[in-house]
Amino acid sequence: MKELEYNTDDSIAALATGWEESALAVIRTSGTDSIERAAAIFSNSAGMLAAEGGRIIYGFVIDPETGEKVDEVLAAVFRAPKSYTGENSVEFFCHGGLPAVATMLSALKKGGFRDAGPGEFTMRAFINGKLDLTRAEAVHEIVTAKTPRAHSLALNRLSGALEERIDGLKKRIVDMLSKVELLLDYPEDELDGQASGYPLDETELSRLCEDIECLAESFRAGRVFREGVPVALAGRTNAGKSSLFNLLLKEDRAIVSEFHGTTRDYIESWINVNGIPLRLFDTAGLRASENSVEAEGIKRSGEVIADAGIVLYLVDSAEGLNSEDETFLEDFEDKSRLIPVWSKIDRGGNSVPEGFIPVSAMTAEGLPRLEQALSDSALGKKGLDDEVIIDSIRQRDLLSRAAEAVRTVQAATAQQAPLDAVAMELKDAVDALGEITGEVSSADILNNIFLKFCVGK
Amino acid sequence: MNNADYDAIVIGGGHAGIEASLALARLGYETMLITQSLDAIGRLSCNPSIGGLSKGNIVREIDALGGEMGKLIDKSMIQFRILNQRRGPAVQAPRAQADKFLYTRLAKETVENQSRLHPFQDTVVDFILDSSETKIQGVITERGRRFTAGTVVMTTGTFMEGNIFIGDWVTSSGRLGEPAAVGLGTSLRRMGFSLGRLKTGTPARVASSSIDYSKMEIQPGDDKIVPFSFAADTIVRPAVPCYITYTNERTHKIIRDNMDKSPLYGGKIVGTGPRYCPSIEDKVVRFPDRDRHQIFVEPEGLDSEEMYLNGISSSLPETVQEAFLRTIPGLEDVRVMRPGYAVEYDYLDPLQLSPSLMTKKIAGLFSAGQTNGTSGYEEAGCQGLLAGINAAMYMQGKPPLVLSRSEAYAGVLIDDLVTLGTKEPYRMFTSRAEYRLCLRQDTADIRLTQKSFDAGLQSAEAVERLNLKIEGIEEIKELLRGRRVNGKDVEEAGLRVTGLKERLGDTFEKLMKVPDFTTEDLLVIEPSLSETHRQWLDQAAIDIKYEGYIDRQQKQINRFKRMENLKIPAAFNYEGVNGISSESMEKLKEIRPLSVGQASRISGVRSSDIAVLLVLLGRGDDNA
Structure with a gap:
């Protein structure tokens, strides 16, 4: 089952200009509450909240945790539906040095903005009827981030080697999940010794977790x-x-x-x-x-x-x-x-x-x-x-999510926790990796079971 | 419609037909149940058991919706078990061995005693349509009778153009000894429906007196019986054991040596068989490394000599079957009473159905059960029930009752069928349900009873009983939230409940969240709780233990529902829509999804197509 996440009820942010040294950079945000969120980390809060659509305000972006000024910026306020995405939106014109941009993005994240996925602004613009329908095919190239395979090379600039490694990790989790699902879908007495005891192994899980984390860490240059x-x-x-x-x-x-x-x-x-x-x-x-x-x-x-x-x-x-x-x-x-x-x-x-x-x-x-x-x-x-270079926080975050889920499974395995709950965590790990390279459906898992085990009365 | 012979006609008296016809009659419609044999109503054609993993949940859903299957098995079971007791509450499910003969008798009696329901023995071979050929008006039988009705529910099981195979021997049958319904498939094809062939099989039945049980393992049932029906608190039924034995290399050699005589491997059977329920031939071929396969020896009834050999269905020649059976411990001198066989039959490609189970082509014509490509009594029963309810809704001009994937296994089943179709007999698995933690067998009434009452089927008493239960569970939770472990508890129960001392001052709710802490432990500390309904107590305990997981699942469900709630109008015109790929366009036009959520599950439909749909449905205007 492919999962569609047209999650349009949160606010997103991303650098709209290229990730390179320049005099000026533009950071775009979008979302129903984006103006409120932006105002909360802006020196002239009241001014921004009161601003009409299309107005530009001068001020400082403030780090919400430290209270320190992050950058001196011009903020353009857009009100729905008159914006690129058709939603409320604030665009920041800030200093273009990469370190400055990085701190800005970090401050926005602390302020409750989520990193926009590939093509997500275009997606929202599309949903809100801001783009011509004839451009659907072009949009498709961008928004297939949730459909199997095609998206990975086109959108996420995944190298073949990296995809192979992620697929390898995913397969290891799918194998584990298949063992768990086997036990959940067939009663013990019907398995005739094909799966005895707890189906998961702590050492194996620990190794898997390390391998995922290692991959997440290896995105060093990116x-x-x-x-x-x-x-x-x-x-x-x-x-x-x-x-x-x-x-x-x-x-x-x-x-x-x-x-x-x-x-x-x-x-x-x-x-x-x-x-x-x-x-x-x-x-x-x-x-x-x-x-x-x-x-x-x-x-x-x-x-x-x-x-x-x-x-x-x-x-x-x-x-x-x-x-x-x-x-x-x-x-x-x-x-x-x-x-x-x-x-x-x-x-x-x-x-x-x-x-x-x-x-x-x-x-x-x-x-x-x-x-x-x-x-x-x-x-x-x-x-x-290095062949496993990636410049996407999203992918790193997905790997971390997978690693965290596997770690939870490891802890659950130590306690021999009920498998229906464990399966949920494993599915989460598979889904996280699936978002990088393509979804895994329940039919895939059933196929895996029928392939490996002789089951059925 | 006013001049019609009946309001509704149900074709077939299997598990789908029973539920469909009872629901229609109970909803106030004069209903005719046409079956090829009145003696075969509610037969358990294959294994003599009801329930099992995910299937047990479906039986409870049928009961919660006002269906009959749960009540029938409660009155005819001869062994009860809760499966997966140690693997988590979300996947625990009840299963019962049935006395087949008793089950069938009770089913027939229920149908006969239902007012407005009229059983009739004949074989339907064709349909009567209106002049535009888009609306059902009745059926034509083998004997040339014409019966008119406003709606027809088709539940033909394995009988539509059925063929039975045993080795070289082939005959036109739906069940051994019972003729197939010939002509119906041809009529449907003529009407423009697309039909496929599926295959399933059943093992030999052997004489109990010829079995040496001392060479087998015994498999008893549980001591405690939890009724399938929410209407009963407790039931008393006999409990007889099943037995387990195994094939061996000698068995496998005989099967391998005779593989050329198998209709499956000889190419006679073209239909696809179920991978989850393989024949012994399949098992031997696909898993050559396994030196044995398990066989469950199950009684067909209390007073019957027949024993069912679960796990070795076969369509090899009868003499080969006998030869390999006699290599099996305990079956050395076995006498076969009915041979195993394979059956191949027509099924209707379920993509031609809308989620109400009405065909998209012919208004008023519904289809349910094995006809739609499923396998299993439970899968058939829930479809029959919903088809019956929706045939009634159709006559009332009301919207159909469509269950969501997040509220019932029945919802998952029907959504899978009408959205993805099926190429092999479809069986339910818990892993098909994304939200299985919320589809527990003990919560079926909470999920569904009110819906059925609103549709007019479920009784007021059932709703009253449900409300009592909901209040009762809430009271228990209230108590657990408020009550704390005190010194007296530790003094009185500390020895029997390990670690209780360390929990001094904790609420019982917190205590319940400790993985090893059981309802039994709770009863030791607070014996007064034993006066409350045990099933309520267990349910409250599971709710608390799984609170975190259930909350997470609920969030997933909420996200899922947003897309489900974006409805696509029935008259939506896909023609001339820019931006949808031609492949997706064909699928969308064929399947005609009811919601954007359903559209997104169609295989091959891409995210961009969904985006176009969203725009066209005016999502841009409401700025949700």
Whole structure:
């Protein structure tokens, strides 16, 4: 049974302009309550709510969680039916840098907007009679996202290799589901030993879950462009982290710490390196401290470093390596995420140890090499050649949904939970993967049962 | 219509025909039931049991809707079991072994005693249409009789152009020893209907006194019987066991060596057989690695010598059947009383029916049961009942009673048939229902009784009983929500209910959500609850335990209903619609879905076609 999700009762948002560096970007939203939702995260809330259709308002988009200003924007308000989709709609004209766009989309998501699926705006426009019927065939190409197979290549830019892997995962779940359905549709005494005991295996489920998660994680390059990579600047106090922070920012946005150990909490900013958005975090210097505020800052630095995709570890070339530095560098597990930096080379300090990138924040010497190292690390070893690249959050989310459902099944298996409930979770996992590569119908599952088991009195 | 002989004519006295004719008569219509043999009303042609997984749910749905099947099996069962007790309440279902002879007698009596229902023995071979040939006016029988009526319900089972095969031997029959209805299929084809061939089979019946039961496993029923009918609280019936034995390599060798004599594998039978109910020939061919196949030996009746060999239906020559049966433990000296056989018959492609089960081509002509490509007594019964109700609605000029996929297995069944069609005998499975957690057997009355009452069939008492039950369950839930585990509970029941001490202060509702906590545990802590209706208590317990899942399913249902509620007018003109692909256009014109939801389930219809439909139906204007 193919499932149609013409869910038109929620609000959606997506970048309407291309995902590339530009001066200006347009983010389009649509939905009955889109104006209310947009107003809730807009500095001139009342103005937006009162705006007539077709009016443009100036203001700031505010992150609803942190209360911080995200971007200075122009917002165009459209009221149904006079909009592209025929629904209420707000379009934001914001700064075009990729990091800026990423933060904007994230703020909208926090404000209750859902990422629009492929062609979803066109779909809504179509449903609301805003498009000519003769364009139906063109629309079809876009909206078949729910029909088997055809959609995947045309719409989601799925590579053959990725589709194969998702199909493989789906087949493993369908096999499990078939075993469960077999037990649900045939009483125990009729199966003659073809299925004894609980039909699911925790280890197998755990492996499956890892494989799905691994695939979700492997969308690294795609995710890098979509969401940016967190980069932490780490090192002892006065290693030159804040200076390097400003150098990478190419502006004196951050106030450089003038005292030892006064960067007591991390600060962050978006930067763009070779077109890759990076979220740069300047952390508190690492040292033992008796000052509780600083100690807390150091603890939080540790968390930032742990969560970072890439860590730039700075050592002052004048000071040289000490045991503290060596411990940190040795203990750091994933060396592909670590870039050791030999800082302040303009001061003519010790010679550069192996593996370090010499940089001067004063003269910008070594900056191109550092930026190259950053983009290489962000894209991973295989870089853009990796065959399983995807740039869709939707697909990543679907994989996560599948993984979560499988994890729930694993927990249920541990408790030997009733199979009718377990089947619902497995079906959810199959449906999630099915939304990426094509639906699985109940007839498919029955076929699988009849193929594999000798059943029927 | 006023000058007609009858208001309604039902063709066939099987499980669909019984329900259709009783419903019509009970709704106030003078109804004629024409059957080839009055002695064969309500026969259990194949296995001597009613119910089973998903099928048991259907029987309870039939009962909730005011049908007869549940009552008949309650009065004729000789063993009762709840299947899947350990696999979750959504898929638990009752099954009963029936005394076939008693079941048939009771069915015939019920039909005979129903006022306004007139059984008549003859064979229908043709139809009478109005001058425009678009409306039914009656039937013509084999003996040349013409009977007129405003509506006709066709429930011919395996009898329409039926052929029986045993090895080389072929005869025109619908059931062994009973002639087929020849001519009816030809008439339907002449009227422009598309018919197909399906095949099914049945195993040998053997003499009980020739079986050595000591070589078999015994399979008893449950101690406790839960009636199929919501009208009864408890019933008392005899309980006899079934037995289990197995085929072996010697059996399989005989079957393999004689495969060339099988009408199935020899190419004589063209109809498609059911994959879920394969013949022993199929099992041996398709699963060569299995060294044995299970056989259930089931009594056909309390006073009968005949035993049914469930699991080895066969159409091999009789001597081959006897030879392979005698290789089976306990059957070494078996005496066959009736051989197994295959039957091939005409069925009406159900895509030609609207969800009311009326043919789209001929107004007033309804079709139900095996005629529509299904298999099983229960599947037939629910169709017969709904066809009967809708034939009445048709005469009253009222909209038909169409059950949704989210409210009944009967709804799933009919929607699948009229939307997807079928190429093999269609049997219900729980996995066909997307919303099975909400289609539990114990909730059939809550889902359906009121609907049948509104249609005029179900009695006021049934609704009253239902309301009592709903209130009773709500009271129990109220109590469970309010009552907390106290020190006295722990003191008195702590030893018998493990972990109770740790739950001190929890509400009983929370306690009930603990996976291992059972209704029995609850009764230990709160013995006063044993005074309430046990089935209500169980239902309240399941509702609470599955609350999260049921809520999730309900959300899915709500989403599903949005598309179901977008109706497509009957007169909707697909011609000249831009943007619908030609393949979809053909399907939409053929199936004529009632709603956008149904349209979206038609195979091959694409999302863009649905989008075009939505636009044309004016969805753009209401800005929903």
